Amino acid sequence: MGQQLPVIIIIVPLIASLVISFIGWRYKRFTFFLAITALFVCLISSVSLFGIVLNQGDMQYHMGGWMPPMGIEYKVDHLAVFMLVLISFLGFLTAVYSKKIVEKEMPDKVFLFWCLYLLLITGLLGIIVTGDLFNLFVLLEVASLTGYSLVAVGNKRATVAGFRYLIIGTIGACFYLLGVGYLYIATGTLNMGELAQLLPAIYESKTVITSFVFIFIGFAIKIALFPLHAWQPDAYTHAPSAVSIIISTAVAKTFIYALIRIIFSVYTINFIKTVLPVFNIICWIAAMAIIVGSVYAIVQDNLKRMLAYSSIANVGYIVLGIGLAASTSLGLTPVIMHLLNHAIIKSAMFMVACGFIYKFNLWNISDFTGLSRKMPYSALVLIIASLAMIGLPPGAGFVSKWYLILAVIDAGQYPFVAVIFISTLLMLVYFWRIIETMYIKPPNEPENKFDQQTPVEVQELPGSMLIPSVIMAALTFIIGLVWISGMLNPFLNTLNLNFGLGVIQ
Numbered sequence: 001m002g003q004q005l006p007v008i009i010i011i012v013p014l015i016a017s018l019v020i021s022f023i024g025w026r027y028k029r030f031t032f033f034l035a036i037t038a039l040f041v042c043l044i045s046s047v048s049l050f051g052i053v054l055n056q057g058d059m060q061y062h063m064g065g066w067m068p069p070m071g072i073e074y075k076v077d078h079l080a081v082f083m084l085v086l087i088s089f090l091g092f093l094t095a096v097y098s099k100k101i102v103e104k105e106m107p108d109k110v111f112l113f114w115c116l117y118l119l120l121i122t123g124l125l126g127i128i129v130t131g132d133l134f135n136l137f138v139l140l141e142v143a144s145l146t147g148y149s150l151v152a153v154g155n156k157r158a159t160v161a162g163f164r165y166l167i168i169g170t171i172g173a174c175f176y177l178l179g180v181g182y183l184y185i186a187t188g189t190l191n192m193g194e195l196a197q198l199l200p201a202i203y204e205s206k207t208v209i210t211s212f213v214f215i216f217i218g219f220a221i222k223i224a225l226f227p228l229h230a231w232q233p234d235a236y237t238h239a240p241s242a243v244s245i246i247i248s249t250a251v252a253k254t255f256i257y258a259l260i261r262i263i264f265s266v267y268t269i270n271f272i273k274t275v276l277p278v279f280n281i282i283c284w285i286a287a288m289a290i291i292v293g294s295v296y297a298i299v300q301d302n303l304k305r306m307l308a309y310s311s312i313a314n315v316g317y318i319v320l321g322i323g324l325a326a327s328t329s330l331g332l333t334p335v336i337m338h339l340l341n342h343a344i345i346k347s348a349m350f351m352v353a354c355g356f357i358y359k360f361n362l363w364n365i366s367d368f369t370g371l372s373r374k375m376p377y378s379a380l381v382l383i384i385a386s387l388a389m390i391g392l393p394p395g396a397g398f399v400s401k402w403y404l405i406l407a408v409i410d411a412g413q414y415p416f417v418a419v420i421f422i423s424t425l426l427m428l429v430y431f432w433r434i435i436e437t438m439y440i441k442p443p444n445e446p447e448n449k450f451d452q453q454t455p456v457e458v459q460e461l462p463g464s465m466l467i468p469s470v471i472m473a474a475l476t477f478i479i480g481l482v483w484i485s486g487m488l489n490p491f492l493n494t495l496n497l498n499f500g501l502g503v504i505q
Helices: 002-023 028-056 078-105 107-129 133-152 158-187 192-202 206-222 232-238 241-274 279-298 303-327 333-360 376-390 396-411 415-440 463-485 489-498
Strands: 059-062 073-076
Touching (some): 002 073, 078 463, 078 489, 232 303, 241 333, 333 376, 333 489
């Protein structure tokens, strides 16, 4: 049974999505329970795979029994199984959170939402396990097309945001496909393992170099790396609440994973060191993303839009870690840390932001005056997540930034230490504005229903929405403590060694 798990986590949500598409219009209540069951199976399967990979090593599954390059290979190693657990967990908890908010925001499209949601998760999990570049493209498009559709069913401006997302995302996919085509011309195979063996002999080929550039640009668009981020702020802001949560966490992190996988598994670190030393350029692009995203976040009043620009800055953190990986003994450790930490923290933040919209239709930070009295637990979740993101010890954000600073110093790239500190100060500014407005700022109008002097009735989120956000907020500090304890160091060291990178001492 364990050998079938890599394909089970793809087939189960796919079949559930097809079932919902056929009968969901008639049995609307059935759709959520089928969706949540399928997602729970994915989560349990991912956790089981995690244990198998830790105990037995990497797993391979050949679709239909066909060996590559004729057949498609699914491969699960330490990085893949880490991502499987993260994405399946985010998908499941977001689905639990989304039940009521989906029924309120799109009552006539509930079954369509769950159909597309499961297809999205199918694509994301498939991207993680596939060992074939063209199969990755197919699954990338499955995830992307469902993402475009889910964004477009939001508020009045969502159609335009979804269309922009579609156009720019398709351009990114075209760049990726062109890069894959060049690789096939050069090697005659698209299996990642075989490519890693064949490419060293032809590293100097202009075809191979061109393929890397195209693939990197394609994924830079997909992950909204500055300055190729134009689609992201509107998509995150105007998408339905449940969609904002999943695309800002699971979708974004899966695409980053795919970029990491291709750079370090297909081209390998030797290509970057000997033929195309672009990591310094990547680091400076990431540094600009960190500063620009943070500055734009400061001037936003719409909370979802502020979180969108904050995500651009945090993508910069992750890409900075990627750029430093070849020059530091920490390898991908800071990257993996921030990828996980940002996904959990930002999930908690978007859950609360969407909760404010669900209860009181509050979009703008300036309207949050006294909101801490009306929704005390949700407000506290947002504050805890904000402090973790800023870097309050022992929060997850603190550990990410600490290891990233260690990597910067180890690589001798001292200007990036200043970038991290400046961005942290900027982060403090835009998150403090939320704290001040909710807890300190007096109301502008005496009749304001959140007046600090007027008793108010607590109107918290339903338990199905509040509990997932509280879990995420708690995890922001629990994960930080786990990182600090060093419990995951053996796992991270094995992950880094698989890519020929350094280990934690």
